[in-house]
Amino acid sequence: DAGITQSPRHKVTETGTPVTLRCHQTENHRYMYWYRQDPGHGLRLIHYSYGVKDTDKGEVSDGYSVSRSKTEDFLLTLESATSSQTSVYFCAISASTAVKGASNTGELFFGEGSRLTVL
Amino acid sequence: QKEVEQDPGPLSVPEGAIVSLNCTYSNSAFQYFMWYRQYSRKGPELLMYTYSSGNKEDGRFTAQVDKSSKYISLFIRDSQPSDSATYLCAMRKGQGAQKLVFGQGTRLTINP
Numbered sequence: 001d002a003g004i005t006q007s008p009r010h011k012v013t014e015t016g017t018p019v020t021l022r023c024h025q026t027e028n029h030r031y032m033y034w035y036r037q038d039p040g041h042g043l044r045l046i047h048y049s050y051g052v053k054d055t056d057k058g059e060v061s062d063g064y065s066v067s068r069s070k071t072e073d074f075l076l077t078l079e080s081a082t083s084s085q086t087s088v089y090f091c092a093i094s095a096s097t098a099v100k101g102a103s104n105t106g107e108l109f110f111g112e113g114s115r116l117t118v119l
Numbered sequence: 120q121k122e123v124e125q126d127p128g129p130l131s132v133p134e135g136a137i138v139s140l141n142c143t144y145s146n147s148a149f150q151y152f153m154w155y156r157q158y159s160r161k162g163p164e165l166l167m168y169t170y171s172s173g174n175k176e177d178g179r180f181t182a183q184v185d186k187s188s189k190y191i192s193l194f195i196r197d198s199q200p201s202d203s204a205t206y207l208c209a210m211r212k213g214q215g216a217q218k219l220v221f222g223q224g225t226r227l228t229i230n231p
Contacts, residue, residue, distance in 0.1 A: 004162075031216065040127070042207060042223035043163070048216075058217065090162050094216045107153070108216050110162030 003027045004111040006091050012117045019078040021114050023091030025071075031094035032074040033058075033108065034066065036087040043090065049074055081118045089114045122146050125208055125222030134231050138195040142208035142222045145189065149210040149220075152184050154193045157205045157224065166206075167193065198229045 003026035013019055023032060033048040035058075045058030047066040055066050063085060065077045078085055092108040125142045132138055140154075151170055155163035167182040169175045169191075175182045181194040191210070195202055208222040 033216065040223060042125075043209075043221040045217060045219070056217070092162075092216070107165050107168060108155075108163075108219070110164065112162050113160070 006111040006114045010115045019081050021076040023074045029093040033092040034076045035090045083118050086118045123222045129226040131228045140193040142191050148212040151211045153209040155207045200229045203228045
């Protein structure tokens, strides 16, 4: 196991409510990612982080925000959930260390996923 | 048009068969190619990693890259029921996993 924990693993919520998903790593890796996986689309990058307080947008970032106040935690927030955000969300870390300037090899280690249903 | 195309299947074969999984891509800048395996209700795990063209073998698995045809393949020899999973190809142009582009995955079932 790559030492990645996602919580909650399952959540059902209603349209318009805020939702926060948490990713916790014990590997001290600098890079962390949030993906969503949907039938017909595969894995799509939402946001990623390359260090504490350093984040950037991915392919499908609209409606999502992220925060990283500690190396080990990366939070994904849906400010006002919509039915189109029903999906399985995966957190991933990249095989690099928390040292600035360390190269990002690009290989990803994924968490178990968080299944979100927005009614 | 998607940058990476992968037939979603499902693909069902008998145990012991040779399996061929494929992806095509449109961007000739891709240099790094990966195959991930994803069991049901689990996260993907890296199976094979290849840089540029050529073959790479690991046990029963062989990854093949043909950059001239913009085509990558994963072969599984002597397939086992435990190989039943979704296989996702992924590729990127340079350093950084944030540049990874995934195929949509092929669901494979190996029948005993």
